[in-house]
Amino acid sequence: MLRWPEEESRRARISEAGEPRLLLVPDGEEPPPVGDCLEDWIRVPAAENEVKARVDALAVRSQAHPTNGHNGHAPSAPVIDDFGVLRVNGSWVALPPLEARLAEALLERLGAVTSRDLLIRAGWPTGAPGRNALDVHVLRLRRRLSPVGLAIRTVRSRGYLMEPAPA
Amino acid sequence: MLRWPEEESRRARISEAGEPRLLLVPDGEEPPPVGDCLEDWIRVPAAENEVKARVDALAVRSQAHPTNGHNGHAPSAPVIDDFGVLRVNGSWVALPPLEARLAEALLERLGAVTSRDLLIRAGWPTGAPGRNALDVHVLRLRRRLSPVGLAIRTVRSRGYLMEPAPA
DNA sequence: GCCAGTAGTTCACCGCCGCGAAACATCGCT
Protein backbone atom coordinates (compact mmCIF):
# COMPACT_ATOMS: atom_id res chain seq x y z
CA MET A 1 0.00 0.00 0.00
CA LEU A 2 1.59 3.24 -1.03
CA ARG A 3 0.97 6.88 -1.73
CA TRP A 4 0.50 8.22 -5.23
CA PRO A 5 2.15 10.00 -6.87
CA GLU A 6 4.93 10.48 -4.30
CA GLU A 7 5.97 6.86 -4.21
CA GLU A 8 6.04 6.26 -7.91
CA SER A 9 9.46 4.68 -7.87
CA ARG A 10 8.40 2.29 -5.12
CA ARG A 11 5.37 1.44 -7.20
CA ALA A 12 7.64 0.63 -10.10
CA ARG A 13 9.73 -1.68 -7.95
CA ILE A 14 6.75 -3.55 -6.55
CA SER A 15 5.34 -3.80 -10.03
CA GLU A 16 8.61 -5.26 -11.25
CA ALA A 17 8.49 -7.83 -8.50
CA GLY A 18 5.01 -8.89 -9.57
CA GLU A 19 3.47 -8.01 -6.21
CA PRO A 20 0.05 -6.44 -5.75
CA ARG A 21 -0.20 -2.81 -4.73
CA LEU A 22 -2.90 -0.34 -3.75
CA LEU A 23 -2.26 3.31 -4.57
CA LEU A 24 -3.61 5.89 -2.14
CA VAL A 25 -4.62 8.92 -4.16
CA PRO A 26 -5.28 12.16 -2.28
CA ASP A 27 -8.10 14.43 -3.33
CA GLY A 28 -7.08 16.65 -6.20
CA GLU A 29 -4.65 14.21 -7.74
CA GLU A 30 -5.49 12.54 -11.00
CA PRO A 31 -6.13 8.82 -10.77
CA PRO A 32 -3.13 6.85 -12.02
CA PRO A 33 -3.20 4.87 -15.25
CA VAL A 34 -3.59 1.26 -14.27
CA GLY A 35 -3.00 -1.54 -16.71
CA ASP A 36 -2.27 -4.33 -14.36
CA CYS A 37 -4.50 -6.80 -12.57
CA LEU A 38 -2.35 -6.55 -9.47
CA GLU A 39 -2.80 -2.85 -9.08
CA ASP A 40 -5.68 -0.76 -7.81
CA TRP A 41 -6.19 2.69 -6.42
CA ILE A 42 -8.50 4.50 -4.04
CA ARG A 43 -9.20 8.06 -2.94
CA VAL A 44 -7.99 8.90 0.52
CA PRO A 45 -9.28 9.45 3.04
CA ALA A 46 -11.55 6.44 2.56
CA ALA A 47 -13.76 4.29 4.72
CA GLU A 48 -12.06 1.28 6.22
CA ASN A 49 -14.34 -1.26 4.60
CA GLU A 50 -13.67 0.21 1.17
CA VAL A 51 -9.96 -0.12 1.58
CA LYS A 52 -10.44 -3.64 2.84
CA ALA A 53 -12.66 -4.54 -0.10
CA ARG A 54 -9.98 -3.44 -2.56
CA VAL A 55 -7.16 -5.08 -0.68
CA ASP A 56 -9.13 -8.31 -0.57
CA ALA A 57 -9.87 -8.13 -4.24
CA LEU A 58 -6.19 -7.65 -4.97
CA ALA A 59 -5.32 -10.58 -2.75
CA VAL A 60 -7.77 -12.83 -4.53
CA ARG A 61 -6.49 -11.78 -7.93
CA SER A 62 -2.89 -12.19 -6.94
CA GLN A 63 -3.72 -15.71 -5.80
CA ALA A 64 -5.79 -16.77 -8.75
CA HIS A 65 -3.64 -14.98 -11.24
CA PRO A 66 -1.80 -17.07 -13.75
CA THR A 67 0.84 -14.38 -14.05
CA ASN A 68 2.25 -15.30 -10.66
CA GLY A 69 4.67 -17.71 -11.76
CA HIS A 70 6.81 -20.63 -11.26
CA ASN A 71 6.96 -21.29 -14.99
CA GLY A 72 9.04 -18.36 -16.11
CA HIS A 73 8.12 -14.71 -16.13
CA ALA A 74 4.71 -13.30 -16.40
CA PRO A 75 4.24 -10.42 -18.80
CA SER A 76 4.01 -7.42 -16.50
CA ALA A 77 2.18 -4.36 -17.62
CA PRO A 78 4.52 -1.76 -19.12
CA VAL A 79 4.95 1.41 -17.08
CA ILE A 80 6.62 4.67 -17.96
CA ASP A 81 7.95 7.02 -15.31
CA ASP A 82 8.39 10.77 -15.28
CA PHE A 83 11.93 10.52 -16.60
CA GLY A 84 10.87 8.74 -19.75
CA VAL A 85 12.09 5.35 -18.62
CA LEU A 86 9.79 2.61 -19.79
CA ARG A 87 9.91 -0.67 -17.87
CA VAL A 88 8.42 -3.92 -18.95
CA ASN A 89 9.17 -7.50 -18.11
CA GLY A 90 12.31 -6.66 -16.21
CA SER A 91 13.95 -4.74 -19.01
CA TRP A 92 13.73 -1.07 -19.80
CA VAL A 93 14.46 1.65 -22.32
CA ALA A 94 15.05 5.34 -21.90
CA LEU A 95 12.94 7.42 -24.24
CA PRO A 96 13.57 11.02 -25.32
CA PRO A 97 10.85 13.41 -24.13
CA LEU A 98 8.82 13.47 -27.29
CA GLU A 99 8.76 9.74 -27.72
CA ALA A 100 8.03 9.35 -24.02
CA ARG A 101 4.89 11.42 -24.44
CA LEU A 102 3.82 9.37 -27.42
CA ALA A 103 4.57 6.13 -25.62
CA GLU A 104 2.57 7.30 -22.63
CA ALA A 105 -0.46 8.03 -24.77
CA LEU A 106 -0.19 4.66 -26.46
CA LEU A 107 0.30 2.85 -23.17
CA GLU A 108 -2.84 4.33 -21.69
CA ARG A 109 -4.74 2.52 -24.39
CA LEU A 110 -2.61 -0.57 -24.58
CA GLY A 111 -4.38 -3.03 -26.81
CA ALA A 112 -6.71 -0.42 -28.23
CA VAL A 113 -6.38 2.10 -31.02
CA THR A 114 -4.95 5.52 -30.28
CA SER A 115 -5.92 8.03 -32.93
CA ARG A 116 -3.31 10.03 -34.81
CA ASP A 117 -5.00 13.17 -33.64
CA LEU A 118 -4.68 12.24 -30.02
CA LEU A 119 -1.06 11.27 -30.47
CA ILE A 120 -0.27 14.58 -32.08
CA ARG A 121 -1.87 16.42 -29.20
CA ALA A 122 0.02 14.27 -26.72
CA GLY A 123 3.35 14.74 -28.43
CA TRP A 124 3.06 18.39 -29.29
CA PRO A 125 0.78 20.12 -26.76
CA THR A 126 1.70 23.52 -28.17
CA GLY A 127 1.02 23.38 -31.85
CA ALA A 128 1.69 20.58 -34.30
CA PRO A 129 4.77 20.34 -36.48
CA GLY A 130 4.77 19.17 -40.07
CA ARG A 131 2.21 16.57 -41.01
CA ASN A 132 4.73 13.80 -41.32
CA ALA A 133 6.51 14.21 -38.00
CA LEU A 134 4.25 11.78 -36.22
CA ASP A 135 4.99 8.97 -38.65
CA VAL A 136 8.71 9.47 -38.26
CA HIS A 137 8.58 9.43 -34.49
CA VAL A 138 6.35 6.39 -34.44
CA LEU A 139 8.95 4.70 -36.58
CA ARG A 140 11.70 5.65 -34.15
CA LEU A 141 9.59 4.60 -31.20
CA ARG A 142 8.99 1.26 -32.85
CA ARG A 143 12.67 0.60 -33.16
CA ARG A 144 13.33 1.64 -29.62
CA LEU A 145 10.54 -0.51 -28.23
CA SER A 146 11.07 -3.70 -30.15
CA PRO A 147 14.01 -4.82 -27.97
CA VAL A 148 11.82 -4.77 -24.87
CA GLY A 149 8.98 -6.68 -26.48
CA LEU A 150 6.47 -4.00 -27.35
CA ALA A 151 5.05 -3.52 -30.80
CA ILE A 152 3.13 -0.69 -32.40
CA ARG A 153 0.70 -1.82 -35.06
CA THR A 154 -0.84 0.66 -37.42
CA VAL A 155 -4.53 0.65 -38.06
CA ARG A 156 -4.73 2.35 -41.37
CA SER A 157 -6.49 5.70 -41.48
CA ARG A 158 -7.39 5.23 -37.82
CA GLY A 159 -4.29 5.40 -35.69
CA TYR A 160 -1.85 3.15 -33.91
CA LEU A 161 -2.25 0.29 -31.48
CA MET A 162 0.36 -0.78 -28.98
CA GLU A 163 0.57 -4.36 -27.82
CA PRO A 164 3.04 -6.84 -26.44
CA ALA A 165 5.07 -8.19 -29.33
CA PRO A 166 3.94 -11.63 -30.46
CA ALA A 167 6.16 -14.47 -29.32
CA MET B 1 -21.52 -0.57 -16.51
CA LEU B 2 -24.28 -1.52 -14.16
CA ARG B 3 -25.87 -0.79 -10.82
CA TRP B 4 -25.14 -2.85 -7.76
CA PRO B 5 -26.79 -4.66 -6.15
CA GLU B 6 -29.93 -4.24 -8.28
CA GLU B 7 -28.45 -5.64 -11.44
CA GLU B 8 -26.81 -8.66 -9.92
CA SER B 9 -28.22 -11.03 -12.51
CA ARG B 10 -26.97 -8.89 -15.32
CA ARG B 11 -23.60 -8.85 -13.68
CA ALA B 12 -23.64 -12.63 -13.63
CA ARG B 13 -24.45 -12.78 -17.31
CA ILE B 14 -21.70 -10.39 -18.30
CA SER B 15 -19.31 -12.25 -16.08
CA GLU B 16 -20.29 -15.50 -17.79
CA ALA B 17 -19.56 -13.98 -21.15
CA GLY B 18 -16.10 -12.98 -19.99
CA GLU B 19 -16.75 -9.31 -20.54
CA PRO B 20 -15.51 -6.52 -18.27
CA ARG B 21 -17.98 -4.72 -16.00
CA LEU B 22 -17.98 -1.76 -13.64
CA LEU B 23 -20.37 -1.88 -10.69
CA LEU B 24 -21.90 1.41 -9.57
CA VAL B 25 -22.32 1.20 -5.82
CA PRO B 26 -24.54 3.82 -4.13
CA ASP B 27 -23.56 5.26 -0.77
CA GLY B 28 -24.58 3.03 2.07
CA GLU B 29 -24.22 -0.21 0.13
CA GLU B 30 -21.42 -2.57 0.96
CA PRO B 31 -18.81 -2.91 -1.76
CA PRO B 32 -19.27 -6.14 -3.70
CA PRO B 33 -16.82 -9.01 -3.39
CA VAL B 34 -14.64 -8.92 -6.47
CA GLY B 35 -12.37 -11.75 -7.45
CA ASP B 36 -12.05 -11.14 -11.09
CA CYS B 37 -9.66 -9.02 -13.08
CA LEU B 38 -12.46 -7.94 -15.39
CA GLU B 39 -14.57 -6.47 -12.65
CA ASP B 40 -14.31 -3.27 -10.69
CA TRP B 41 -16.61 -1.04 -8.67
CA ILE B 42 -16.96 2.58 -7.73
CA ARG B 43 -19.04 4.71 -5.37
CA VAL B 44 -21.66 6.81 -7.06
CA PRO B 45 -22.02 9.63 -7.50
CA ALA B 46 -18.45 9.90 -8.70
CA ALA B 47 -16.40 12.33 -10.70
CA GLU B 48 -16.32 11.69 -14.41
CA ASN B 49 -12.58 11.24 -14.61
CA GLU B 50 -12.66 8.63 -11.87
CA VAL B 51 -15.21 6.58 -13.72
CA LYS B 52 -13.19 6.98 -16.87
CA ALA B 53 -10.00 5.90 -15.14
CA ARG B 54 -11.62 2.69 -13.96
CA VAL B 55 -13.30 1.96 -17.26
CA ASP B 56 -10.00 2.47 -19.05
CA ALA B 57 -8.20 0.20 -16.64
CA LEU B 58 -10.80 -2.49 -17.24
CA ALA B 59 -10.48 -2.08 -20.97
CA VAL B 60 -6.73 -2.48 -20.80
CA ARG B 61 -6.96 -5.52 -18.59
CA SER B 62 -9.58 -7.15 -20.72
CA GLN B 63 -7.30 -6.79 -23.72
CA ALA B 64 -4.01 -7.63 -22.11
CA HIS B 65 -5.55 -10.60 -20.40
CA PRO B 66 -4.47 -13.87 -21.93
CA THR B 67 -7.98 -15.30 -22.28
CA ASN B 68 -7.88 -16.96 -18.88
CA GLY B 69 -7.33 -20.62 -19.15
CA HIS B 70 -7.98 -21.58 -15.56
CA ASN B 71 -11.71 -21.08 -15.48
CA GLY B 72 -12.45 -21.98 -19.07
CA HIS B 73 -14.53 -19.17 -20.48
CA ALA B 74 -16.75 -19.68 -23.45
CA PRO B 75 -15.61 -18.07 -26.70
CA SER B 76 -16.38 -14.39 -26.34
CA ALA B 77 -18.84 -12.71 -28.64
CA PRO B 78 -17.27 -10.69 -31.44
CA VAL B 79 -17.24 -6.94 -30.90
CA ILE B 80 -16.27 -4.13 -33.22
CA ASP B 81 -15.11 -0.80 -31.84
CA ASP B 82 -15.27 2.73 -33.24
CA PHE B 83 -11.91 2.34 -34.91
CA GLY B 84 -12.97 -0.62 -36.97
CA VAL B 85 -11.09 -3.11 -34.83
CA LEU B 86 -12.98 -6.36 -34.50
CA ARG B 87 -12.09 -8.48 -31.49
CA VAL B 88 -13.06 -12.06 -30.95
CA ASN B 89 -11.60 -14.78 -28.80
CA GLY B 90 -8.54 -12.78 -27.89
CA SER B 91 -7.48 -12.05 -31.43
CA TRP B 92 -8.39 -9.09 -33.55
CA VAL B 93 -8.38 -7.64 -37.05
CA ALA B 94 -8.42 -4.07 -38.21
CA LEU B 95 -11.06 -3.48 -40.87
CA PRO B 96 -11.07 -0.66 -43.40
CA PRO B 97 -14.02 1.73 -42.95
CA LEU B 98 -16.30 0.23 -45.56
CA GLU B 99 -15.80 -3.33 -44.41
CA ALA B 100 -16.14 -2.19 -40.82
CA ARG B 101 -19.61 -0.87 -41.59
CA LEU B 102 -20.59 -4.08 -43.31
CA ALA B 103 -19.18 -6.17 -40.49
CA GLU B 104 -21.08 -4.10 -37.98
CA ALA B 105 -24.36 -4.69 -39.77
CA LEU B 106 -23.69 -8.39 -40.03
CA LEU B 107 -22.60 -8.57 -36.42
CA GLU B 108 -25.82 -7.01 -35.20
CA ARG B 109 -27.61 -10.02 -36.61
CA LEU B 110 -25.00 -12.60 -35.85
CA GLY B 111 -26.48 -15.97 -36.71
CA ALA B 112 -29.35 -14.45 -38.67
CA VAL B 113 -29.67 -13.28 -42.25
CA THR B 114 -28.80 -9.71 -43.13
CA SER B 115 -30.41 -8.64 -46.39
CA ARG B 116 -28.34 -7.32 -49.27
CA ASP B 117 -30.40 -4.20 -49.23
CA LEU B 118 -29.62 -3.49 -45.62
CA LEU B 119 -25.95 -4.17 -46.16
CA ILE B 120 -25.85 -1.74 -49.04
CA ARG B 121 -27.46 0.94 -46.94
CA ALA B 122 -25.05 0.21 -44.12
CA GLY B 123 -22.01 0.30 -46.34
CA TRP B 124 -22.95 3.21 -48.53
CA PRO B 125 -25.22 5.58 -46.60
CA THR B 126 -24.99 8.14 -49.39
CA GLY B 127 -25.83 6.35 -52.58
CA ALA B 128 -24.73 2.96 -53.79
CA PRO B 129 -21.96 2.34 -56.27
CA GLY B 130 -22.07 -0.31 -58.96
CA ARG B 131 -24.23 -3.36 -58.37
CA ASN B 132 -21.24 -5.62 -57.89
CA ALA B 133 -19.49 -3.67 -55.16
CA LEU B 134 -21.23 -5.41 -52.32
CA ASP B 135 -20.26 -8.88 -53.49
CA VAL B 136 -16.65 -7.89 -53.85
CA HIS B 137 -16.48 -6.39 -50.40
CA VAL B 138 -18.18 -9.37 -48.84
CA LEU B 139 -15.49 -11.48 -50.44
CA ARG B 140 -12.78 -9.27 -49.01
CA LEU B 141 -14.45 -9.27 -45.64
CA ARG B 142 -14.64 -13.05 -45.74
CA ARG B 143 -10.93 -13.35 -46.29
CA ARG B 144 -10.15 -10.87 -43.57
CA LEU B 145 -12.38 -12.56 -41.04
CA SER B 146 -11.44 -16.15 -41.59
CA PRO B 147 -8.18 -15.89 -39.60
CA VAL B 148 -10.10 -14.85 -36.50
CA GLY B 149 -12.70 -17.57 -36.83
CA LEU B 150 -15.69 -15.81 -38.31
CA ALA B 151 -17.47 -16.91 -41.47
CA ILE B 152 -20.01 -15.29 -43.76
CA ARG B 153 -22.45 -17.70 -45.37
CA THR B 154 -24.60 -16.65 -48.25
CA VAL B 155 -28.32 -17.27 -48.29
CA ARG B 156 -29.23 -17.17 -51.89
CA SER B 157 -31.47 -14.31 -52.98
CA ARG B 158 -31.90 -13.35 -49.34
CA GLY B 159 -28.63 -11.99 -48.07
CA TYR B 160 -25.68 -12.98 -45.93
CA LEU B 161 -25.32 -14.55 -42.52
CA MET B 162 -22.39 -14.20 -40.19
CA GLU B 163 -21.46 -16.96 -37.80
CA PRO B 164 -18.49 -18.34 -35.93
CA ALA B 165 -16.50 -20.48 -38.32
CA PRO B 166 -17.03 -24.20 -37.84
CA ALA B 167 -14.14 -25.96 -36.15
C1' DG C 1 -32.99 -34.30 -67.59
C1' DC C 2 -32.02 -30.13 -70.23
C1' DC C 3 -31.75 -25.39 -70.70
C1' DA C 4 -31.62 -20.69 -69.96
C1' DG C 5 -31.74 -17.09 -66.70
C1' DT C 6 -30.21 -15.36 -62.49
C1' DA C 7 -27.40 -14.93 -58.34
C1' DG C 8 -23.10 -15.14 -56.49
C1' DT C 9 -17.86 -15.75 -56.67
C1' DT C 10 -13.50 -14.59 -58.00
C1' DC C 11 -9.99 -12.23 -60.52
C1' DA C 12 -7.49 -8.51 -62.78
C1' DC C 13 -6.93 -3.92 -63.03
C1' DC C 14 -7.12 1.21 -61.92
C1' DG C 15 -6.73 5.61 -59.33
C1' DC C 16 -6.03 7.51 -54.96
C1' DC C 17 -3.71 8.35 -50.87
C1' DG C 18 -1.92 6.88 -46.15
C1' DC C 19 1.98 5.38 -44.28
C1' DG C 20 7.02 3.59 -44.09
C1' DA C 21 11.52 4.70 -44.51
C1' DA C 22 15.69 6.90 -45.67
C1' DA C 23 18.21 10.97 -46.22
C1' DC C 24 18.98 15.36 -44.98
C1' DA C 25 18.73 19.73 -42.17
C1' DT C 26 18.64 22.07 -37.52
C1' DC C 27 19.21 22.90 -33.05
C1' DG C 28 20.99 22.47 -28.39
C1' DC C 29 24.02 20.45 -25.30
C1' DT C 30 28.66 18.73 -23.70
Add this chain to the structure above:
DNA sequence: AGCGATGTTTCGCGGCGGTGAACTACTGGC
Protein backbone atom coordinates in the same frame (compact mmCIF):
# COMPACT_ATOMS: atom_id res chain seq x y z
C1' DA D 1 33.58 19.39 -32.97
C1' DG D 2 30.62 15.58 -31.79
C1' DC D 3 26.30 13.77 -30.58
C1' DG D 4 21.60 13.02 -29.92
C1' DA D 5 16.92 14.89 -30.41
C1' DT D 6 13.73 16.79 -33.47
C1' DG D 7 11.80 18.32 -38.15
C1' DT D 8 11.31 18.16 -43.08
C1' DT D 9 11.48 16.38 -47.76
C1' DT D 10 11.00 12.89 -50.82
C1' DC D 11 10.15 8.49 -52.81
C1' DG D 12 7.70 4.27 -53.18
C1' DC D 13 4.87 0.47 -51.59
C1' DG D 14 0.76 -1.27 -50.60
C1' DG D 15 -4.03 -0.78 -48.79
C1' DC D 16 -8.57 0.76 -50.03
C1' DG D 17 -12.49 1.22 -52.83
C1' DG D 18 -14.46 0.77 -57.45
C1' DT D 19 -15.31 -1.56 -62.10
C1' DG D 20 -15.83 -5.02 -65.68
C1' DA D 21 -15.69 -9.53 -66.94
C1' DA D 22 -15.08 -14.49 -66.68
C1' DC D 23 -16.66 -18.24 -64.25
C1' DT D 24 -19.60 -21.15 -61.28
C1' DA D 25 -23.80 -22.55 -58.81
C1' DC D 26 -28.45 -22.58 -58.17
C1' DT D 27 -33.38 -22.27 -59.87
C1' DG D 28 -37.52 -22.65 -62.47
C1' DG D 29 -39.71 -23.96 -66.88
C1' DC D 30 -40.10 -27.28 -70.19
